[in-house]
Amino acid sequence: MSVMNDEPDEPGEPGGPGERRIGTQEAARLLGVKPATVYAYVSRGQLTSRRDPVGRSSSFDAREVEALALRSRREAAGPPGGAASASASAGELSVRTALTLIESGRYYFRGVDAVELASRHRYEEVAEWLWTGTMVPGARFTAPPESLAAARRAVAALPEHSGPIDRLRVAVAAAAVADPLRFDLSAPSVLGSARALIPTLVGALPEVGPAQWGGDGRLSRQLWPRLSALDPDPDALAALDLALALLTDHDLAASTLAVRVAASARAHPYAVVSAGLGALEGPLHGAAGRLAHRMLVEVLERGGAAPVVAEYLRAGRRVPGLGHRLYEAEDPRATALFARLEPLAQAGPALGAAREVAGVMARHGGGLYPNVDLALAVLTVSCGMAPEAGETVFAVARTAGWIAHALEEYEERPLRMRPSGQYHGPRPPRPLP
Known part of the structure; x- marks a missing residue:
């Protein structure tokens, strides 16, 4: 040896x-x-x-x-009860976390019902709870001027056709360079970076609506003029804020696993968020809201869901916005967001279209229920937002969850996210090519 x-x-x-x-x-x-x-x-x-x-x-x-x-x-x-052994036998990675539990058709943030938490508290307060386990009433996030200026310059240099994830990735990179403390992985420093990064991401996005609506410091108000040219009413803003809070975290989604791998290698929080955005841009993860938005628009234009659903099925495509592998019935995030959208007069047509799509599928016995992507599409369609607005809401909201998982992973031994490959290639030795 x-x-x-x-x-x-x-x-x-x-x-x-x-x-x-x-x-x-x-x-x-x-x-x-x-x-x-x-x-x-x-x-x-x-x-x-x-x-x-x-x-x-x-x-x-x-x-x-x-x-x-x-x-x-x-x-x-793994945990008592053999849950990890069951996962391992199914070939799935199991990671300890104290952040989000999904169980019996509901989900919880640090043991608290996430829907109830998001329904009663603003996004910033939910983020603080997820990060620290402490409720901070009236929490506000502020973008440092130098980070915001750097992010805006970088985003402005992109081509006009750039998508929201393109802009957010570039904004994260620019904000990282502007933060000399980014390599300090202590919890206070990471939290300081997070509270600065999230409003920097929002502020770096181009405005499509009246800027005066973004001026009271609340993140949903800052985000609204980046998503819609319409003046928001209080109910619409409340629905946007609820969507942000509901989407803060959802256990180990693909982007969150990417985040934990990066944090395991001790990447700084900006690089961690970049890893999450990279995975989120995949068509099987972040694009679902855009597809559901376009489907609802088509249903409204054609006056009914049946022909639209029929075309999806005939083409062998999945009907977007329906079904979730973690919920047997309706996604609780969708249920909460539908209920918040109900009082909005402008949401009536899109809500009706969404329910008609779900009804058509139910008649076929598919066993698929609305998920949060369909509810988010109702919000974006009814509030005059672009099809990709759902991706923006999802990415901004989930940044808080990614930071929470990074904080957890920084407390674990480094580089533990290193599975062994199962080699299936030709056995050596082989002659040189």
Whole structure:
């Protein structure tokens, strides 16, 4: 195993008189891995090793190795009740989190019913609850002038046809460069960056409506003129704020898993949000609201849902805005947003179209119920917003959840999000091509 000795060792801290040191083979036995993996742990910062000053071998602190073995066993076992084992047997990754629980057709933020929380508190307050577990009444987020100016300049340089996720990704990168403290991963610093980044993202988006509506510091009011040219009434603003709060987090969606992988590698919070935006732009994740918006517009133009649904099915396409793998019945976020939209006179036609689509599908016995993308499409259609407005709302709202997951991941051991590949290629050795 001479190749092992060529691997660089991390400098170990000298132990006290009672320190017990072990060799590579014993460390591998305790961890249940191959000797080469022990050195991989060293390179990832999960173990420290010390070079023998006389020989070429390395030694490890036995207590550090035993602690790592215990953590690995706990993660493999998962929570009580065998939930993690069931997930593992299904080939799914299981990650500990204290943020969002989805159970029995409902979802909870830190143990509190998320729909009730979002219905009674503004988006900023829900974000603070998710981040800290403390309610901050009247919470406001403010964009630093230098970050906002940098983000606006960067977004303004993009082509006119750029989409909302394009603009948000560029705004995040510009805001990161303007923040000299971005590499400080302590919770107070990360929270400070988050409270500055979210309004910076909103403020960097081009305005399509009257700017005076964005002036009272509330994030939904800041966002409205970036989404609609119409003057908002209080009920419409309340519906937008509810949508933001409902979408703050939803367990380990694809974008959130990308965020946790980045945070596991100790990426700073701006890079973490960029990772989330990258995954969100995939057509199977962030684009669902845009597709539902266009479908509702088509239903309204054609005067009925039946021919529109028939065309989707004939083309072999899924009808957007229906069904969710985590809910057997209607998505609770959709239920809450539909109820908030009900009093809006302008929402009547879009609400009727959405319900007609769901009714047509129900008659076919598909077992698919409205999800939050359909409810968000009712909001965007009825308030004169563009088809991509739902993506903007989703991305801005979920930024708070991504930060919450990054804060959690920063407290875990680094680089734990490193699954092993199952190689299915030709076996070596093969001749050089």
